Amino acid sequence: MSKPLEVFTLVESMFALDGGAMFGIIPKPLWMRTNPADERNRIDLACRSMVVRYEDYDVLVDVGMGTRWNDKERDIYKIVGSTPEVKPLNVKHVILTHLHFDHAGGLSFLNDSNELQATFKDAKHWVQRANWGWAHTPSARDQGSYRPEELEIFEKGLAEIELIDGIAEILPGIEVLPMNGHTFGMQVVKVTTESGKVYAHLADLVPTTSHLRDPYVMGYDINPLDTVKEKREVLYEAAKSDWTLVFGHDPKTDMARVEMHDSVPKLVQA
Ligand SMILES: [Zn+2]
Numbered sequence: 001m002s003k004p005l006e007v008f009t010l011v012e013s014m015f016a017l018d019g020g021a022m023f024g025i026i027p028k029p030l031w032m033r034t035n036p037a038d039e040r041n042r043i044d045l046a047c048r049s050m051v052v053r054y055e056d057y058d059v060l061v062d063v064g065m066g067t068r069w070n071d072k073e074r075d076i077y078k079i080v081g082s083t084p085e086v087k088p089l090n091v092k093h094v095i096l097t098h099l100h101f102d103h104a105g106g107l108s109f110l111n112d113s114n115e116l117q118a119t120f121k122d123a124k125h126w127v128q129r130a131n132w133g134w135a136h137t138p139s140a141r142d143q144g145s146y147r148p149e150e151l152e153i154f155e156k157g158l159a160e161i162e163l164i165d166g167i168a169e170i171l172p173g174i175e176v177l178p179m180n181g182h183t184f185g186m187q188v189v190k191v192t193t194e195s196g197k198v199y200a201h202l203a204d205l206v207p208t209t210s211h212l213r214d215p216y217v218m219g220y221d222i223n224p225l226d227t228v229k230e231k232r233e234v235l236y237e238a239a240k241s242d243w244t245l246v247f248g249h250d251p252k253t254d255m256a257r258v259e260m261h262d263s264v265p266k267l268v269q270a
Helices: 019-023 028-034 071-076 101-107 129-136 149-155 224-241
Strands: 006-018 042-053 058-061 091-095 108-110 116-118 124-128 160-164 168-171 174-179 186-192 198-201 244-246 255-261 264-269
Touching: 006 019, 019 028, 019 042, 042 101, 042 186, 091 168, 101 108, 101 149, 108 149, 116 149, 124 129, 124 174, 129 149, 129 160, 160 168, 174 224, 198 224, 224 255
Parallel strands: 058 091, 091 124, 124 160, 198 244
Antiparallel strands: 006 042, 042 058, 108 116, 168 174, 174 186, 186 198, 244 255, 255 264
């Protein structure tokens, strides 16, 4: 089987989260310069999927917020869109970086008769086993990010789940790299195309281009020191090996490369 022909991104929806929570210990006057907050202190974010195109099918990495939100939630999270541009795709595999609602919400929808449907019912869905387990029994601190809605289609047998243990090449040219700082069993998805170009969807390891530097770690992360270490390792490798990075939540920048200047990662154009 041959490797992927091309990689591109699409924005499934836009939403917003508390700027303070997104930047952890960083003072607001600093993060405000790049990510202005609205009157409710929220900053704009994208839910960005990566599409990996093979000769006769596509692989989708993350599926965004989806449509299963009531009016109050739509207001809280400022959800705009949730009309996936995924329809023309021939999705045979869905890789979930992790099961947080802003990455996995689009796995299912309710049809006109209010029946639960899998969005990609014929696709194989890939998740790290550690994340699958944690999503079923999250801690009190992060249970707000894991909804039972995301697990339903698998429990009801409406879609196929494939659990991964650690680093693995799950499809030709697609490698998953587990990370445990943001949550247990998140995975960065690294793709090497037929022509040798390397892409990596960083998931919530580096959610936006404003999160490149060491202390810029989200307040949501359950093991922040692990995030710092994992982020360093991935960004050094990315700079050294000229990876094109996909930023899952950046409101503007979809892809970019990094260079290290005195150990500080700097953004350069993809
Ligand atoms: Zn997350």
